[in-house]
Amino acid sequence: MNIQKVLALNAILLTAVGGHPVAHNDGKAKGHKLLLISFDGFRWDYDQDVETPNLDNLAKEGVKAKYITPPFVTMTSPSHFTTITGRWIEDHGVIHNMMFNTDTLRKYSYKETQNKTEWWDNGVLPLWITAQNQGKKAASFHYPGGGGNFSGQPVSRSLVEAFGHPDSNETEWRENIDIVMNWFTKEDFDFVTLYYGEPDNTGHKFGPETKERKEIVRQIDRTVGYLLEVIEKHHLKDILNVIITSDHGMTTVKKSPEVEEILLANYIKFADLKFDIIDYGGFGMILPKPEKEEEVYQALKNAHPHLKVFRKEEFPEHFHYAKHGRVLPILLYGDLGYSVNGGVTVCTCACAKSSENGIAHNVGLVSYLGSAKLELELLGTDQHAYICIIPVEQ
Numbered sequence: 001m002n003i004q005k006v007l008a009l010n011a012i013l014l015t016a017v018g019g020h021p022v023a024h025n026d027g028k029a030k031g032h033k034l035l036l037i038s039f040d041g042f043r044w045d046y047d048q049d050v051e052t053p054n055l056d057n058l059a060k061e062g063v064k065a066k067y068i069t070p071p072f073v074t075m076t077s078p079s080h081f082t083t084i085t086g087r088w089i090e091d092h093g094v095i096h097n098m099m100f101n102t103d104t105l106r107k108y109s110y111k112e113t114q115n116k117t118e119w120w121d122n123g124v125l126p127l128w129i130t131a132q133n134q135g136k137k138a139a140s141f142h143y144p145g146g147g148g149n150f151s152g153q154p155v156s157r158s159l160v161e162a163f164g165h166p167d168s169n170e171t172e173w174r175e176n177i178d179i180v181m182n183w184f185t186k187e188d189f190d191f192v193t194l195y196y197g198e199p200d201n202t203g204h205k206f207g208p209e210t211k212e213r214k215e216i217v218r219q220i221d222r223t224v225g226y227l228l229e230v231i232e233k234h235h236l237k238d239i240l241n242v243i244i245t246s247d248h249g250m251t252t253v254k255k256s257p258e259v260e261e262i263l264l265a266n267y268i269k270f271a272d273l274k275f276d277i278i279d280y281g282g283f284g285m286i287l288p289k290p291e292k293e294e295e296v297y298q299a300l301k302n303a304h305p306h307l308k309v310f311r312k313e314e315f316p317e318h319f320h321y322a323k324h325g326r327v328l329p330i331l332l333y334g335d336l337g338y339s340v341n342g343g344v345t346v347c348t349c350a351c352a353k354s355s356e357n358g359i360a361h362n363v364g365l366v367s368y369l370g371s372a373k374l375e376l377e378l379l380g381t382d383q384h385a386y387i388c389i390i391p392v393e394q
C-alpha cells in the first residue's frame with residue numbers, strides 16, 4: 001500500500017480516539033502495549049446477521065474498518081504472515097498452509113509447519129522480532145508462525161497449537177485471555193498476538209450461512225466481552241491497544257448437479273505431473289514432469305469455464321503472489337464457489353460445503369481497534385506494517 005494512504009489513515013485513527021496526541025516515541029521510552037487477536041475465517045459480514053453487542057461497543061470506542069482485503073492466497077498461514085510482517089506473500093515466502101518439498105515430494109500439514117523455521121524464516125522479520133530488537137517483549141499465543149526462529153531469534157514467548165487442539169472451547173478461550181493478561185501485567189510484555197481457530201473451523205464444517213456459524217460468532221462476541229472486562233480488572237485500559245482482525249473470509253462451495261464441478265482428472269493425466277498441491281479449496285499449483293509442462297498447461301488452459309489457469313510468469317502481478325521461488329510453474333484457481341479438485345470431488349458430504357477460496361474478492365475481514373489509546377509508535381519504524389492491518393486494501 002502507498003504511504004499516503006497510511007498517513008491519511010493515521011489521521012482518521014487519531015481523530016477516532018478523540019484527537020489524543022500521539023507522543024513521538026524515540027524508541028527508549030516505554031510505550032503502550034498492543035494485543036492483536038485474530039479470529040480465523042471471520043468473514044467481513046459475519047457480524048451483520050448476529051447480535052454482537054461487545055464487538056459493537058469496541059468499535060464505538062475505537063475504529064472499525066468495514067472490511068479489509070487480505071492477500072492472495074487467502075489461506076491461514078500466508079495471510080497471517082502478511083499481517084505480522086506487512087509484506088506480500090511473494091515477499092515473505094509463506095505461500096501455502098502446507099509446507100512441501102518437490103525433491104522429496106513430501107507435504108507437511110498446517111499444524112506440522114508451525115515449528116518448522118525453514119518454512120517461515122525467509123529473510124523477512126515479523127513484528128515480534130522487530131519489537132524485540134527495539135528492546136520490547138513480544139509473545140505469540142497460537143499465532144501462525146510464532147513457533148519459528150527468525151534470523152536465529154525466537155519469539156521470546158511462544159505457545160504453538162498442539163495437534164488435536166479444540167478450536168471452540170469457550171472456557172479455554174477465556175483461560176487463554178487470562179494467560180495473556182498475566183503476560184502483560186506480571187511479566188510486562190509489550191506486544192502479544194493471540195489466535196483462535198474459529199469461526200473458520202465451524203465455517204468449514206457446517207458452512208458460512210448456517211446457524212452453527214452464527215452461534216460461534218455469538219461465542220466470539222461473548223469472549224470479546226470477557227476480554228473487555230478483564231482489561232478493566234487488570235487496569236490495562238489506558239495502556240493497552242487491541243486490534244481484532246482475521247485472515248480471510250469463506251464462501252459456500254457450489255456442488256453438482258447445480259454446477260459442473262472442476263475435476264482436473266477430466267483434462268490431464270496425473271502421471272504427467274511430478275508434484276501437485278490441489279484438493280485444497282479454490283487454489284492449486286502443479287509441477288508437471290519437464291517434458292510435459294506445455295502439454296499440461298494447454299490441456300488445462302480452457303478446460304473449464306470457471307477455472308483460471310496461468311503459467312507462473314503470467315500470473316497477475318496485482319496478486320503479488322507468484323514471484324516467490326517456492327511457487328510451482330502452473331497455478332490454478334476457481335471462480336467464487338468452485339473448488340479445484342483432482343481425481344474426485346473432495347467436498348462430497350452434505351456438511352462439507354464451505355471452502356476457503358483463492359480469489360481476492362472472495363474475502364473480507366472484520367477489524368476493530370479500540371479499548372485504549374492508539375499509539376502508532378509502539379512498533380517503531382515498522383509501524384506501517386502494523387497499520388496495514390486496518391485499511392480496506394492490504
Ligand SMILES: [Zn+2]
Pocket residue numbers: 040041075076077200247248
Ligand atoms: Zn484461516
